[in-house]
Amino acid sequence: MLSELGTNLFIHYPEIFMKFAPAQVTLAVLVALSGSAFAQTAAPAAAPVDPISYNISAVSNYKYRGQDQDLSKTSGFKPALQGGVDYANANGFYLGNWNSTVNFPTVGTTKANLEVDLYGGYKFPLGDFGMDVGALAYVYPGATTANTTEVYAAASYGPVTAKYSNTVSKGYFGVGQTTSDGRGTGYLNLAFAQEIMPKVTLKASVGSTMFTTAGKKAGGTDYMDYSVGASYDLGEGLSFTGSYVGGNKLNSYLIPGSTTASANKGTLIAMITKAI
Numbered sequence: 001m002l003s004e005l006g007t008n009l010f011i012h013y014p015e016i017f018m019k020f021a022p023a024q025v026t027l028a029v030l031v032a033l034s035g036s037a038f039a040q041t042a043a044p045a046a047a048p049v050d051p052i053s054y055n056i057s058a059v060s061n062y063k064y065r066g067q068d069q070d071l072s073k074t075s076g077f078k079p080a081l082q083g084g085v086d087y088a089n090a091n092g093f094y095l096g097n098w099n100s101t102v103n104f105p106t107v108g109t110t111k112a113n114l115e116v117d118l119y120g121g122y123k124f125p126l127g128d129f130g131m132d133v134g135a136l137a138y139v140y141p142g143a144t145t146a147n148t149t150e151v152y153a154a155a156s157y158g159p160v161t162a163k164y165s166n167t168v169s170k171g172y173f174g175v176g177q178t179t180s181d182g183r184g185t186g187y188l189n190l191a192f193a194q195e196i197m198p199k200v201t202l203k204a205s206v207g208s209t210m211f212t213t214a215g216k217k218a219g220g221t222d223y224m225d226y227s228v229g230a231s232y233d234l235g236e237g238l239s240f241t242g243s244y245v246g247g248n249k250l251n252s253y254l255i256p257g258s259t260t261a262s263a264n265k266g267t268l269i270a271m272i273t274k275a276i
Contacts, residue, residue, distance in 0.1 A: 051090070056083035059271040062100055065187065065207055066225025066247030067263045069115070071104040074261035076268070078103075084117070094134075095120040102140075105256060106174050112143035121152075130156040136165070138173070145177045150187075159194040175211070176218035184212040185220065199233040203243070223249035223264065237275040244268055 062069045062080035070078035084098030098117040105111050121134020132154040140146040148171065154163035165187040171177025172185040191205035205227045211220035229243025246266030247253070255261045 052085065052087050054083070054085050054276040055273060057081075057271055057273040059269060061245075061267050061269050062102065063245045063267065063269065065209060066223070066227070066245060067253060068255070068265075068267075069100070069102040069104060071255050071263060074255055074258050076265070092123045093121075094123065104146075106140070106143045106146045110143050110145065112140040112146050114141055115139070116141065126155075128157060132156075132163075135168075145171065146174045147171070148173050148182070159192055161189075161191045161193075163189045163191070165189075172211070172215065172220065175220045176215055179214075179218060181212070181214035181218035182220070185215050186210045196230075201231045201233075203230060203241075204228040221249055221252040223247050223252065225264070226266075229269075239273050239275070241271045241273070242268070243271075 059080050059082060061076060061078045062082070068078060070080065072078075080101045082098070082100040084096060086094065086096040088094040096117075096119050098119075100115045102112050102115045116139040117136060118139065119134060119136040121132060123130065123132045125131070133152070135149065135151045138146075138148045138150075147169065148167060149169040150165040150167050152163060152165040154161055156162075167183055167185040170180040170183055172182030174182075175185070176182030187207060187209050189205055189207040191203070193201055193203045195201045207225045208222070209220075209225070210222050216222075225245075225247035227243055227245040229241060229245075231239050231241040233239050244266055247264035250262035250264050253263045255263055
């Protein structure tokens with residue numbers, strides 16, 4: 001799940017794969033003040049941009065923090081349908097919802113087939129930095145043992161963004177859900193996004209999932225994830241992204257029923273997105 005705000009007060013920066021990745025929002029506050037030798041009145045201000053935006057995507061494999069979110073098969077092709085809506089106020093406050101099809105077991109025979117993300121926060125400038133603080137709830141209808149809530153803080157400088165998320169719910173995607181041992185799990189992500197030629201943006205990120213001592217005893221294993229790729233602006237709100245995404249500790253995150261296939265295995269991913 002993730003969206004972008006850009007004004008002359010805010011530094012432009014993207015959200016990584018996080019997943020939080022997945023929704024993009026653009027706000028512009030443009031004031032045109034111009035004089036004329038033949039007119040004494042200022043030029044009219046540009047029309048305000050609609051604060052509500054929508055997005056829909058089709059992706060060949062939904063990976064979040066380097067891990068497959070479809071554990072029903074071992075192949076790298078696991079298509080998912082995604083979409084969301086965002087509201088961004090000119091004062092920096094925002095709210096959003098993002099959704100994706102998923103397929104992974106939680107506890108026993110219970111399975112998660114849909115992920116619903118609900119988030120809100122505040123973006124503001126701090127010197128040369130763009131700041132972002134907020135909260136994000138991951139909800140899995142019918143598989144509540146996977147529900148997870150995090151608070152986060154991010155800082156961006158130019159094309160670089162650092163973001164830290166901390167779990168405040170009992171469990172972290174099923175780890176420690178019944179014992180509160182998932183609480184306190186941290187995730188640190190460093191992302192880079194830069195337009196390298198017209199319509200082409202290079203994107204890269206590296207992240208680290210860090211369980212508490214109790215979380216590790218409950219079954220969590222620390223690992224690193226990575227993503228590198230590029231997006232191409234096709235115009236009219238349409239974009240295409242190609243990336244290579246994965247993580248380490250492959251043997252710690254084997255797909256259920258397999259002794260070799262890992263949810264963390266690096267995979268080429270293609271995604272097409274339409275933003276409205």
